[in-house]
Amino acid sequence: MATLIVNNEIDSEFLTPDEVKKLTGASHLRSQICWLKKECWEYSLNKQNQILIGRWYFRFKIAGIAIITNIPSMEIPNFEKIK
Numbered sequence: 001m002a003t004l005i006v007n008n009e010i011d012s013e014f015l016t017p018d019e020v021k022k023l024t025g026a027s028h029l030r031s032q033i034c035w036l037k038k039e040c041w042e043y044s045l046n047k048q049n050q051i052l053i054g055r056w057y058f059r060f061k062i063a064g065i066a067i068i069t070n071i072p073s074m075e076i077p078n079f080e081k082i083k
Helices: 017-024 029-038 055-063
Strands: none
Touching: 017 029
16 A cells, blocks of 8 residues: 655745746746746735745646636535435
């Protein structure tokens, strides 16, 4: 049986500026944003105009694991109908 080991030792919840540079292959903000949009990556900009990419999002995206963001809400069952 295979064991999945996940290293949870994370210094930050977000990629560092150097990691964003390595991911995008670009050192300038405008070029990084262009690459992220072209490759359909989710990101945010903070007040200092820095790119924020969640570390877990990065891990799933790089691994090719689909991230579903539009999960439909479930209806609450009507338990009064149960006798």
